[in-house]
Amino acid sequence: MSWTPGTTAGWIRTGAGLIATLSLVSLPVEFTVRLTEYPVVAPPLVVTFLTIGSCLLLVWSGLGLRRLEAQRISSERPTLGT
Numbered sequence: 001m002s003w004t005p006g007t008t009a010g011w012i013r014t015g016a017g018l019i020a021t022l023s024l025v026s027l028p029v030e031f032t033v034r035l036t037e038y039p040v041v042a043p044p045l046v047v048t049f050l051t052i053g054s055c056l057l058l059v060w061s062g063l064g065l066r067r068l069e070a071q072r073i074s075s076e077r078p079t080l081g082t
Helices: 005-025 045-075
Strands: none
Touching: 005 045
């Protein structure tokens, strides 16, 4: 797999889209449930950032492992007769 400027730009756009999606999904939303005595509130901001960070680490480590596997497979040359 060869890395070109277009490929890098695509990865940057994908990463930015993923970050934007995660930030929109994790926006704190406060609402009250009328059946309970206390309102249900969003978690603190630190918890939100930790959740986003852990999700990004999982995604990026998976992408890195896929890239390493692709490099390993492309470097192996089949030999004749085996």
